[in-house]
Amino acid sequence: MADFAFKERNGIRIGYFPALEKMGFIHGFTCRMGGESDICPGALNMALHVGDDPEKVVRNREKVAAAMSFSLDQAVTCAQVHGSLVVAVTEKEAGRGSRNFASTIPDTDGLVTDCKRLPLMLFYADCVPVMLADTVSGAVGLVHAGWRGSVARIVDKGIALMKAQFGSRPEHLTAAIGPSIGACCYEVDRRVLEQAVGMEACFRPTWKDHYQLDLWEMNRWELLAAGVPEKQILIARFCTACHHDLYFSYRAEHGHTGRMAAIIYKK
Numbered sequence: 001m002a003d004f005a006f007k008e009r010n011g012i013r014i015g016y017f018p019a020l021e022k023m024g025f026i027h028g029f030t031c032r033m034g035g036e037s038d039i040c041p042g043a044l045n046m047a048l049h050v051g052d053d054p055e056k057v058v059r060n061r062e063k064v065a066a067a068m069s070f071s072l073d074q075a076v077t078c079a080q081v082h083g084s085l086v087v088a089v090t091e092k093e094a095g096r097g098s099r100n101f102a103s104t105i106p107d108t109d110g111l112v113t114d115c116k117r118l119p120l121m122l123f124y125a126d127c128v129p130v131m132l133a134d135t136v137s138g139a140v141g142l143v144h145a146g147w148r149g150s151v152a153r154i155v156d157k158g159i160a161l162m163k164a165q166f167g168s169r170p171e172h173l174t175a176a177i178g179p180s181i182g183a184c185c186y187e188v189d190r191r192v193l194e195q196a197v198g199m200e201a202c203f204r205p206t207w208k209d210h211y212q213l214d215l216w217e218m219n220r221w222e223l224l225a226a227g228v229p230e231k232q233i234l235i236a237r238f239c240t241a242c243h244h245d246l247y248f249s250y251r252a253e254h255g256h257t258g259r260m261a262a263i264i265y266k267k
Contacts, residue, residue, distance in 0.1 A: 004236040006031075012044070012067040017176050017234045025133045025140065026119075027264035028068055029178045029236070032248050035060040037258055045248070045258025047123040048101040049079070052258065058099050061261075068119075068263060072098050075119040075263070078108035080144045082127075084152035086110030088165045094118060110143035110158045114166045119265040125248040126181040126240050128215045129262035130155055130223075132162060133174045138266040139166040145219055147188065151195045155222045170227030175234065178262055179247055182239030183214035186251070 006015050014028035021027065035044030036059055039052040044060050058072075065072040076089050077097030085108050089096075097104025098121070105111070111120040112132070120142040122129060128150070132141035141158045143149065155175075162168035183204065190209040193200065202218040203211040216235055223233050240247040240260075248257040 046261035047259035112141040123259040179238035185241035
């Protein structure tokens with residue numbers, strides 16, 4: 001079974017990991033086609049904070065919710081700030097940010113829950129979405145891991161919170177690293193390298209004080225260090241910048257673009 005695949009329902013194309021779905025975790029990474037956005041005409045922008053028509057964004061979200069068999073009013077979102085705060089949510093947070101940005105959970109880059117049918121939904125356009133699924137308890141986590149979040153060990157913090165809140169053990173987790181910018185297209189400068197203590201192997205020099213950064217490897221390394229078995233780490237290996245016909249890419253589109261959504265819940 002391939003690590004990463006696509007399926008389409010009602011004109012909405014979604015990437016997913018068949019192995020994770022087989023375990024009973026409904027999840028997906030949206031693409032850019034099939035929506036109603038103004039920011040990129042006809043695109044499936046899923047974010048309310050990028051200057052798009054809010055009503056059209058909500059209609060895009062409703063299409064995705066229908067394609068993934070959940071109620072949009074159950075989904076929980078957060079206002080991502082490229083930080084490392086991860087928050088545990090329950091049914092009391094159901095619907096926060098799903099239809100209006102004002103009600104989203106503020107200043108947060110990761111969510112975890114042990115509630116069934118409570119979809120976690122984050123937004124991205126190059127940064128790495130990392131899903132965490134506890135195959136024993138059914139708890140799930142979703143974090144937004146750009147370079148700042150990765151350097152601040154957001155994946156490790158998400159795993160630690162799942163352990164504290166739900167008793168999750170790293171050896172019971174399956175982790176999924178979704179489509180995001182690859183090392184092929186992601187160049188950073190020395191200030192990033194200097195903050196990534198212990199992760200220097202994820203950087204490849206290009207020219208003076210500049211490096212190609214492999215965020216997939218950085219997050220894989222963090223998962224391994226936290227105790228997640230290597231065979232339980234899934235990586236899409238789709239670069240959003242290389243494939244910006246399929247995905248939004250902040251870097252390839254010079255900042256003017258929409259956002260995909262990463263969504264996960266337990267049936």
